[in-house]
Amino acid sequence: MSKVQVIIRLKNGVLDPQGKTAQHALQALGFQEAAQVRIGKFIELELDGANPDQVNTRVREMCEKLLANPVIEDFEILGG
Amino acid sequence: MSKVQVIIRLKNGVLDPQGKTAQHALQALGFQEAAQVRIGKFIELELDGANPDQVNTRVREMCEKLLANPVIEDFEILGG
Structure with a gap:
């Protein structure tokens, strides 16, 4: 089991309206x-049962295919 | 300027339906x-112009008041 x-x-x-809203709310507070x-995110x-040598490669594929939107997002893999 | x-x-x-959906989608892929x-998140x-000694305290307050929901979420402050 790898984490x-x-x-x-x-x-x-890239505009971040959620972040902008949080910033205005913080200032109002x-x-x-x-x-x-x-x-x-x-x-x-x-x-499960991942080959430690391949974990980074597999997670990179997961990011490229599903977890991140490469047009507007960057990803960084920690651990693994 | 502190980051x-x-x-x-x-x-x-705490249930994470968004995570569960991503897990099923990864398996399907x-x-x-x-x-x-x-x-x-x-x-x-x-x-801006934050006193370095107070940054951690202020950010903790921001988390408790707005950024996190302490009922269901934990927060961890990095840097600062």
Whole structure:
């Protein structure tokens, strides 16, 4: 059983309305220092009987095929 | 300008229908090793003129008041 984490971020320049909304809400709550908020995903995967040498390759394929949208998102694989 | 990252995870035991859907989709695509998928948030904050000593405290307050739902989510502050 391997555990791998994946961070999915919007690429630079891609608008993030969810993050913008959170930033305005923070400022309205008195957190004036909130200059920018960008919200991505943090995905935790548990892989059964995976060959440790192949985990990174397989997770990269999962990101490219399903977990991330390569047009607007970058992904980073941690652990594995 | 301080940059801080926050990971928001569903607590253990809280159902994650989005993660379950992603897991089934991965298996349908041939990734049979996907035993569990849990999807949280990865939030990147830029804080203006923040006092470095207070960044962690302020970001903790932001999480408790707005960014996380403490009933079902845990948060972890990185950097800052």
